[in-house]
Amino acid sequence: MQWSLSQVELEYYRYENNLLMAQESPEDSLDELRRSFDVFFSRIRIVKSGDAYSSIHDEPQIAEALNSVSTYLESAARLMDGDDQTLVAALPTLLSNARALHAQLRAISLRGIMVSAARSDQQREDISHTLLRLAAGTLFLIFALTALLLWLIHLTRLNARREQQLKRSSQQTEAIVATSLDAVIVANRCGQIIEFNGAAEQIFGYARAEAIGQPMQELIIPDDLRARHKGAMERYLRTGEKRFLGAGRIRLRAKRKSGAVFPVEVSVSSVLAGKDEIFVSYIRDITKSLEHEEALQRARDDALVGERAKTQFLAVMSHEMRTPLNGLLGTLELMDDTALTPQQRKYLDTMRVSGRLLLHHVNDVLQISRSDSGTETLSEAPFDIDTTVAEIVESQRALAHRNGNIIRTERIGALPRAVSGDERKLRQILLNLVGNAVKFTTDGTITIEIERVGQIRGAAMIEFRVIDSGIGIAEADLTRIFDDFVTLDTTYGRRAEGTGLGLGIARRYAEAMGGEIGVESEEGEGCAFWLRVPLTEVTKAAATEPAQVPVPRVAAKPLDILIVEDNEINRFVLRELLHKMGHRVDEAHNGRDGVNKAASRHYDVIFMDVSMPQMDGFEATHAIRSGNGPSHATRIVAVTAHALPTEVALFEAAGMNDWVIKPVSRQKLQALFGAPPTATARKATGAAPRTLDHDALQELRDSLPEGSFAKLLRGFMEETDAAIAALPDRVSASETPEVVSLIHQTAGACGTFGAERLRKALSGIETRCKAGETVEIDGKLSPIWNETREALQPQL
Known part of the structure; x- marks a missing residue:
């Protein structure tokens, strides 16, 4: 473009030169003039309209110059294309006008060259920048490729390490599977065995080569379980439902090569091996384990039988021994009021001390048997801690002074005065600890410290510490001091007599109350027994008042009594007993009828049977208590065949004030109404039950009107015949x-x-059913009833 612009001015000079020559010799120069004009005209046309020159068209000076030159050339072109005479005549004007264009042509050439040069510079600069960016991109690409290469090297090494790890892991897994004591069997989705380890060979009797490729269900699964196994696999493959997969170890049966079936523990899991799913089974032969379990179970059952026999023996013997001992001590008290010689009184005192000590030992054994049998229950009632401790201290003060001891109490920190808990058990524990401290301390100090040491489940944790300055306990004996029948062979054992059960009972009571007991001591330095028990804080007013205001016993005068009982015989007997005692009696045949009668008039006492159809005794009592009838506050006595501790709590929760166990006798009613019994007390409950209680039967006969007894007895025998015949082999409270x-x-x-x-x-x-057991009767009651029926026949 620069060359073309410079040629514009050159072509102009040629054209101007030809104009001069044409004026001097027109005949020889006109053709040359026209040719130079055409070249000049073409050059201007290219500069003005060519795309290559578009960059200089925006320059105002060049655009104006091009317009002027184009105007001149357009006018000159008409002359150039005309005849020679006209052209010769116009030569002076063309030359003059051409010379006037010299400045414009000069401007076009110079300005165009400048613009072209600037554009070239810009292009070079752009190319330079492009090259720089290309160089930077190239460097970045080289860096990225280098980093990628390094990363690929790292991945290659990492893959190599992983491959080595996988190889080691595979080798370890193979070693574990090969040396596993459990059989490991791997099968595919079709059930074919693809792995069979050494333990599997030993357990099932197949060589690995025999097992590989065989269907597992045909090889190791017993015949009676194959259909079940096949169905489970089909269900899993069809629906994905898992029952055995991932369920941990389950017990099944398996089959050896010999056909023998044996018990196993099986754990099955599924694993994806590429796109295929395989099943891994871990199988353990538990034949010997089950034999050991059965042996342990038999040993446990034998031990429990022995323990129950021991507990029952202790309970029976304690009861049987306590009865004559109470009679013996009572007789000694009566003898004490008679005229005795000094020697006889000395003998009597010795007998009394020995009898009381023996009774104390018997009571300890009885208490242990109760605790171990699980019949010991906790009571919950408000009491004052200071009052309880003060009474214990006062009861031991005389003996403490006799041994030259000072006994005192210290409260540490803020303590709740009023708490709720089992005061009787707390009192017995503290009495045992304080009594021991008094016995084994001489001319010393016994301190009872009380401190609150924390909070647990909404109750205050109270610690009682009994600290003495007595003879102490050897370190070797601290771990067994709370065991049963432990009496130390050192000075402890020679200072006082005892069964060694006191601290055992204290430990049981502490644990039953949710607490703990312990001791710290050094021989010759005294002891510090501590007891921590949770006690619920209550207001002072609640502690000073009884937990439940007892309903006063009814005076021995004619009363209006309502009997709510669905059994006609029981209702008749109770009614006749009450009539003979001079009371007025109404009857209700079920709980709903009893609620209606209690709502219609006032009764002094309501005897409420516990188990009745339509509405039982609990519901009826609740309905009476929650109503506003005349008998809503009447004393209600529960009548039941037996009363467990849990049932007694239900009686109280339902609003019943008292309870009496069937058979209801005149003595029980007299005791219930506060009158002295007229008959001898019943025999100890620990004795084996007789087939027929003739005393109770005779008492019933005497209580009924003449002629009624035989009729009622026949009705009882008929009803019992039907009841025993209707009982199924299995009984459950829920079913x-x-x-x-x-x-x-x-x-x-x-x-x-x-x-x-x-x-x-x-x-x-009934008791076992209420405890949630399913009881097998299986005809065991029929022989007892047949024997009872034969014994009752002579009474008709």
Whole structure:
């Protein structure tokens, strides 16, 4: 473009030169003039309209110059294309006008060259920048490629390490599988075995080569389980439902090569191996384990039988021994009021001390048997801590002074005065600890410290510490001091007599109350026994008042009494007993009828049977208490065949004030109403039940109108015949509640008619059912009833 612009001015000079020559010799120069004009005209046309020159068209000076030159050339072109004479005549004007264009042409050439040069510079600069960016991009690409290369090297090394790890892991897994004591069997989705380790060879008797490729269900699964296994696999493959997969170890049966079936523990899991799913089974032969378990179970059962026998023996013997001991001590008290010689009184004192000590030992053994049998329950009532401790201190003060001891109490920190808990058990624990401290301390100090040491489940944790300055306990004996029947062979054992059960009972009581007991001591330096028990804080007013205001015993005067009982015989017997005692009696045949009668008039006492159809005794009592009838505050006595501790709590929760166990006798009613019993007390409950209680039967006969006894007895025998025949082989409170109700009614009737052995058996079944057990009767009651029926026949 620069060359073309410079040629514009050159072509102009040629054209101007030809104009001069044409004026001097027109004949020879006109053709040359026209040719130079055409070249000049073409050059201007290219500069003005060519795309290559578009960059200089925006320059105002060049655009104006091009327009002027183009105007001149357009006018000159008409002359150039005309005749020679006209052209010769116009030559002076063309030359003059051409010379006037010299400045414009000069401007076009110079300005165009400048613009072209600037554009070239810009292009070079752009190319330079492009080259720089290209160089930077190239460097970045080289860096990225280098980094990628390094990363690929790293990945290659990492993959190599992983491959080595996988190889080692695979080798370890193979070694583990090969040396595993459990059989490891791997099968594919079709059930074919693809791995069979050494333990599997030993357990099932197949060589690995024999097992590989064989269907697992045909090889190791017993015939009676194959269909079940096949169905489970088809269900899993079809629906994905898992029952055995991932369920941990389950017990099944498996089959050896010999065909023998044996118990195994199996754990099955599934693993994806590429796109295929495989199943891994871990199988353990538990034949010997089950034999050991059965042996342990038998040993445990034998131990439990022995323990129960021991506990029962202790309980029976304690009861049987306590009865004559109480009679013996009572007789000694009576003898003390008679005229005795000094020697006889000395003998009497010795007998009394020995008798009381023996009774104390018997009571300790009885208490241990109760605790171990699980019949010991906790009571919950408000009491004052300071009052309880003060009474204990006062009871031991005389003996402490006799041994030259000072006994005192210290409260540490803020303590709740009023708490709720089992005061009787707390009192016995503290009395035992303080009593021991008094016995084994001489001319010393005994301190009872009380401190609150924390909070647990909304209750205050109270610590009682009994600290003495006595003889102390050897370190070797600290771990066994709370065991049963432990009496130390050192000075501790020679200072006082005892069974060694006191601290064992204290430990049991502390644990039953949710606390703990312990001791710190050094021989010759005294002891510090501590007891921590949780006690619920209550207001002072609640502690000073009784936990439940007892309903006063009814005076021995004619009363209006309502009997709510669904059994006609029991209702008749109770009514006749009350009539003979001079009371007025109304009857209700079920709980709903009883609620209606209690709402219609006032009764002094309501006897409420616990188990009745339509509405039981609990519901009826709740309905009476929650209503506004005349008897809503009447004393209600629960009548039941037997009363477990949990049931007594239910009686109280329902609003019942008292309870009486069937058979209801005149003595029980007199004791209930506060009158002195007229008959001898019943025999100890620990004795084996007799088939027939003739005393109770005779008492019933004496209580009924003449002629009624035989009729009622026949009705009882007929009802019991039907009840025993209707009992199924298995009884459960959740599955057959109507049968449990029938058992309860029959037990109550048996108690009324002195069928003691059958009543005991029925009550035992009812108790186990209420505890959630399913009891197997299986005809065990029929022989007892047949024997009872034969014993009752002579009474008709």
